[in-house]
Amino acid sequence: MDISKTVTCKAPINIAVIKYWGKRDEKLILPVNSSLSATLHIDQLCTTTSIAGSKHFPEDRLWLNGKEESLENPRVKTCLQEIRKRARKRKISDDESNPEDWKLHICSENNFPTAAGLASSAAGYACLVATLAQVYGVQGNVSDIARQGSGSACRSMYGGFVEWLDGESSCGSDSIAQQVVDENYWSEMRILILVVSDQKKHTSSTAGMQTTVKTSELLQHRVTLIPGYMETMRKAIKDRDYRTFAELTMKDSNQMHAVCLDTYPPISYMNDTSRSIVQMVHDYNSFHGETKACYTFDAGPNAVLYVLEENVSEVLSLIHHSFPPSQDNKEYIRGLDSRIHDIPQGL
């Protein structure tokens, strides 16, 4: 069978320091607030997607982690439709068959537990859209398409520190991700992922946010604070000002989880181990009389610490001391160490 084109890409996860929590448009995935994250360089946590396009394939097909899935998933469908729309706009050279006639075989693999609060949908949709863009030769910012797969996925389309602008338009054309600084700018920054649990989370981010938007008054207050947070965070990153960066990262995470508790019925993503990590970080910082570590939590109990390189070994020793590994110790934390990554890679 003549396959017209095959492309494989790998995309990393990202971890927000100013969190996205709440949509103003469910279908277009437009957020109620801007957010900012770092893209992680970590081989243990990424998605690899291969797409073959051929005019001889009778239909589009999709395999996730080796299992064939229906293409009726509206988010996957939207990403395909949108990229094809954009492909139609680009000029096609004479010697190329018209990619609009192609059907696609899409194979995507996560090398980490899906939906465990480890940003799997971010890497998944970023990888899908980056690979589709290469198959169809679509250039430019396609983060607005990745956003329609999963909001946070748009930030994984770039490396380094990345912001996702809430935008003003109702069609979402200005709700895009853009790089704040590249992966080499703050090269001393390291990210430690503390895997408290890799079980599937009880309330997905999508469902949790919907209830929050409907019921939380605290969210209305948070939305008014975010423009100031974004400005402070951008400046802290540009000035490599760890203290400001770290304090705002912790406050923003605590606020997002406070908003989750203010949701009715309340949503509680952190567990006792998560709260012990929070305490451990604050004890460590006050022991030194200086902010040397900070934490952030997504929609799950796993902690992510942003730490400068010079403090990584001390913080890792502290974690191993506080949560020692043993066979039946449920508190044992698997630590993963990461640097900041560049953009999704074609392989």
Ligand code: DP6
């Ligand atoms: C807590 O991007 O997974 O990780 O847009 O509904 O797919 P959907 O949600 P998703 O939400 C991520 C929420 C978060 C915070 C963040 O990454 O900014």
